[in-house]
């Protein structure tokens with residue numbers, strides 16, 4: 001970073017940290033964008049004079065509410081629900097709900113901030129938001145999850161709507177939770193509209209939505225490789241996580257002839273040097289979404305290694321697809337990947353790489369796709385679900401997949417356009433500036449609000 005850029009960023013971050021104390025994930029997400037956007041604003045006075053980036057770091061509003069419910073043993077339980085409506089300059093708020101014990105205001109603000117840029121990149125009219133609760137569905141009965149979701153929606157319904165704010169799933173919020181949430185919304189509002197996405201196919205869901213984030217991430221990786229005259233076939237790939245994003249990243253990689261050798265969950269990772277195939281993946285999907293078991297069971301079933309409490313980044317690979325959670329690749333992990341010859345990193349999870357890790361990737365010359373570009377396929381197909389709901393019709397798998405492919409290619413093109421740096425593409429800069437410009441132009445047009 002040049003001294004000049006540093007001079008711009010330091011005072012900005014000092015102010016941000018003062019206004020948002022203790023919110024380390026939010027500081028990190030803003031810092032990653034500020035490194036590109038503040039120098040860009042300095043060169044474009046219309047944005048700079050209107051304080052656009054400063055305004056973009058302040059959410060439009062945050063709603064925090066109590067979620068009281070009863071567990072199967074008759075105990076009263078209390079959680080905290082939150083919805084961060086970050087920015088609706090280019091469309092109704094849109095972003096997932098996360099149910100996980102690590103959910104804090106800082107985590108939801110980082111996710112809502114990132115979502116604003118990501119949604120802008122999709123080229124669809126969607127603003128940025130995120131929400132959730134500090135609750136863990138794991139280990140709870142279906143009835144407990146249902147009562148929790150109903151209690152959560154009994155407050156959230158006041159703040160959302162098809163033209164206002166359209167939530168979706170995220171960590172801990174899959175098909176089951178979305179169905180309970182939407183059922184309660186529909187009951188309270190007495191309307192059947194596309195106010196939540198990721199719905200079941202029987203009640204307004206879109207084909208390919210389940211697969212979209214993982215498939216989209218692999219399409220983006222394919223486009224990055226194609227840009228340098230290569231392909232995914234025969235590449236050894238390390239994937240983390242074993243939830244929605246990891247499952248469909250693995251599926252598409254296998255379909256395109258790559259070899260997936262790892263998956264993980266919060267208790268460790270499996271290493272299968274023979275690679276996953278369709279049957280093994282079917283086992284994983286059943287294990288994680290139906291039986292809700294642990295990834296270690298895969299190692300027992302297929303006789304491969306399980307590394308407890310470890311992450312998979314030490315396994316030699318050509319490409320890495322972090323698909324579990326934030327900050328799962330630190331500086332040491334990034335150095336290990338570079339040293340082992342990894343050529344490409346495409347982020348399925350949101351902000352899985354620390355700032356120090358990103359610098360290692362950039363200095364190492366890897367093809368590195370940040371999450372706001374690489375995992376935008378999920379929200380893009382959510383946007384297509386909204387369109388289908390509004391039109392009251394359903395598109396075929398092929399149609400949705402074609403749209404997804406086109407959208408991921410358009411995101412790639414925008415990254416190339418804004419991130420070209422000599423004979424290389426800086427995908428971080430490309431995604432940050434392309435995502436920023438569209439939102440910034442809308443905010444400028446509205447005047448000072």
Ligand code: NDP
Pocket residue numbers: 102169170171172173174213241242243244245246264265266267323324325326348349350375376378379
């Ligand atoms: P899931 O809940 O389906 O799966 C999450 C996976 O990550 C599980 O394997 C889980 O392990 C693991 N995990 C979660 N938290 C941690 C942690 N603190 N440490 C280690 N492992 C952890 O979520 P998704 O697959 O939907 O989401 C994964 C990532 O992708 C998130 O960052 C999410 O924000 C992002 N994303 C998701 C989209 C979507 O469409 N679903 C869209 C765009 C981004 P365990 O089972 O042990 O909890």
